[in-house]
Every structure is written in C-alpha cells, then in structure tokens.
Amino acid sequence: MGIAKKIRHINRRDFLKLGAVTASAGLGIAGLGNVLKGAAAAAGAYPDPVYRTLGRTGLKITVVSFGAMLTPEHEVMRAAFDLGVNYVDTARRYMNGRNEEIVAKAIKGIRNKLYVATKTLASSNTRKEIFQDVETSLSKLQTDHIDVIQLHNLSSGDRAFIPEVREAYRELRKQGKVRFFGITTHSNQAEVLKAVTDDPERFFDTALVAYNFKSPPSLKEAIARAARAGIGVIAMKTQAGGYKTDELGPLSPHQAALKWALQDANVTAAIPGMKDMDMLREDLSVMGMKLTRTDEKILERYGKAIDPYYCCFCGQCEATCPQHVAISDINRSLMYAEAYGSMELARATYDEIESKANASACLGCDGCAARCVSGLDIASKMRKALSMYA
Ligand code: SF4
Numbered sequence: 001m002g003i004a005k006k007i008r009h010i011n012r013r014d015f016l017k018l019g020a021v022t023a024s025a026g027l028g029i030a031g032l033g034n035v036l037k038g039a040a041a042a043a044g045a046y047p048d049p050v051y052r053t054l055g056r057t058g059l060k061i062t063v064v065s066f067g068a069m070l071t072p073e074h075e076v077m078r079a080a081f082d083l084g085v086n087y088v089d090t091a092r093r094y095m096n097g098r099n100e101e102i103v104a105k106a107i108k109g110i111r112n113k114l115y116v117a118t119k120t121l122a123s124s125n126t127r128k129e130i131f132q133d134v135e136t137s138l139s140k141l142q143t144d145h146i147d148v149i150q151l152h153n154l155s156s157g158d159r160a161f162i163p164e165v166r167e168a169y170r171e172l173r174k175q176g177k178v179r180f181f182g183i184t185t186h187s188n189q190a191e192v193l194k195a196v197t198d199d200p201e202r203f204f205d206t207a208l209v210a211y212n213f214k215s216p217p218s219l220k221e222a223i224a225r226a227a228r229a230g231i232g233v234i235a236m237k238t239q240a241g242g243y244k245t246d247e248l249g250p251l252s253p254h255q256a257a258l259k260w261a262l263q264d265a266n267v268t269a270a271i272p273g274m275k276d277m278d279m280l281r282e283d284l285s286v287m288g289m290k291l292t293r294t295d296e297k298i299l300e301r302y303g304k305a306i307d308p309y310y311c312c313f314c315g316q317c318e319a320t321c322p323q324h325v326a327i328s329d330i331n332r333s334l335m336y337a338e339a340y341g342s343m344e345l346a347r348a349t350y351d352e353i354e355s356k357a358n359a360s361a362c363l364g365c366d367g368c369a370a371r372c373v374s375g376l377d378i379a380s381k382m383r384k385a386l387s388m389y390a
C-alpha cells in the first residue's frame, strides 16, 4: 500500500500541525514523512501484514507480532489478530499468572489462525516441573497445543543442555502438546545464542532475544550466526526500555526503534508489548516501513538521552562483583518498574533471582567494586533495588 493511500485520512489542518511538530523537533521533510505514516495508522489506515519465516519451524509469522506481557484487555490483542497479526508471545508468570488467561480470551474461536508461544518457568529444570508448567499453560490458555514452548531466561548455555528438560520437551511434543522448542535470554545473550547455534542436536528452533539499537555488535553477529543455522530469532525489548524523555519533544522514538530491529533480516519478528490501542496503532503501522536517516537521528538522540540509566544487560559487570550479584537481572527488574510502570513484573523478575545473588548481598560491601562497561552507577542501582524490594 502506498503512502498516498496510507495518509488518506489526514486532513489539511492535521498536515500543518504535524509539519509544525517535526520542524520544532528539527527533523525536516524526511521526518515529516515518518510522522505522517505513524499518524496515518493513528487515523485508522493500517498497512498490510508483512510475514517472515521463523527459521526451521517454517512458520510464517508477522514481523510485528504481539508481546502480551502487559496487555490487560483481551480486546486489544483481538484487534491486532483481526488486523492480521498471527503470533502471540505470553508467559504464565506475567501479571501474577493472569496473562495466559487474557490470551485465552483473545484467541477463542480463532485459535487455528494463530501461533501461540509461551514459556516454562525459569526455575523449572526437572521433568516433573516442565510437565506441570505445560499442562498448566494449556489449561490457562484453553488450547490443546502450544506452538512454541520456550525454556525461559537462560543466562548461560548450560541450561539448554539439561537432559531431563530435553526429554520432557520431547515427550510433550510426542503427545502433540507442543510443536517447537525455543529459548529466551536477556543476559549473556551472545554466549547463549552460540550454545544453541552450535548444538549438534539442533534441539532449539527459536530464540527470543533482547535486541535493540543499543545492543553491542557481538549480539548482532550472534543473531546472524543463529539465523544462518536455521534458528528463528525474535526480538524483544526493541524499545530499549521505552523510557520517557523530553529530548525529542512530542515525537515518539518507538517506531524508529522497532524499524531498527526489523531492518535486520536475521530477525524474523519483534514482539513489542502493546498495552492499548494507541500502542497497537503505533506498532502495527511499522510493518513494511524502512529505517530512514531521520529514524537513525531520532535513535541517536534518544540513545544519548537514556545513556545515564540504560542497562543493556550485557552482564559484563558481574565478573567484577566479588559476590557475583545478578546485576543485569536486577537492573532489568528496575526497568520494569521505572520504564514499564509494572511493579508486579518488577517484583516477579526480582523474585526469580537466587537469594544469594540478589541485592541483599550488597549489604555486606563497604564500597562497590562492580564496574559497568557503560559507566552506570551500579551501587546506586543496587541501593534502589534494596529499598524497592525491602
Ligand atoms: S555493592 Fe557492588 S561489589 Fe558489592 S555485592 Fe553489590 S554489586 Fe557487588
């Protein structure tokens, strides 16, 4: 669909207003085009869905798929599905266990048109636990199968190779309860991807990875290797937290950030969290759009604005902490509270951390020895976590 069609709902007054906004943000004509496309979607014109193949699963999924993590109303998901989105990612632990139930309502009656991905708990490493997780998810989702079951939150390659877990996943597939296996990772991601890519058994078919314009080149390379090996890579955290900043005036960096992730052909799809219809419009309208020089400028400015507090979860600081505190996971939990505004998710993420590696280990330290590669003040983040989760 051409830009002319996309902007058919914008009248002259809107056009002039948008021009003034982009001029004040110093973005010029190219920026205006960008904003017009977003505004076109806001006015009700959506692009046709764009699909890519999810690695060796062969599933054709929409490049903008649905991250259900923080969506309180099933109608928002249903609207996305009605517009052609065909992949939804959830987990039982989101929203204190309610998230899969919301997805269940959204997929009711159209289950066979959609692919559903969920996760076993990060603490589940035995056959019994994996079976329990999958049975519970099937019942909460009110479905007889899960398309992609993901081993959640790997921070090293080791957990991908636990024989008992693999056996349980295989048995579940034989029973027709799950179709494909995936992993998710937030920290030490390049190493985790390398482990599943080099696995001679080619056990895992997909990888859900935190990937955005702030990610290091080593992650981009690891994603390329994984994709070449047939692993379907899905990007999450594409907004680098989605922190609010005044740096860009009234313009949102979100479409630019989403386009940045999708311009990487080794990424099959992104799963932005869409809490409401405004977010849905903003995200879905990106399908088919290209990353422009203006987008790059927006991301440059946005990136600089969030530098003082953005943690990319690389985990490199953890080797410099004598207590091996899970600094990247703690920072991720802080991001859920501060940027996503979800204390529930923040607390659930923090509670997943082993007690010996949470921020209480910092109480025994006279001074913080941990060093961040980006210069973040780790001590103050740990103090914040201590007071927040006390
Ligand atoms: S204060 Fe710093 S060095 Fe000490 S345990 Fe906490 S993160 Fe590690």
Ligand code: SF4
Residues within 6 Å of the ligand: 310, 311, 312, 313, 314, 315, 316, 317, 318, 327, 328, 331, 371, 372, 373, 374, 375, 376, 378
């Ligand atoms: S605090 Fe710094 S070094 Fe540690 S995970 Fe975050 S960005 Fe990496």
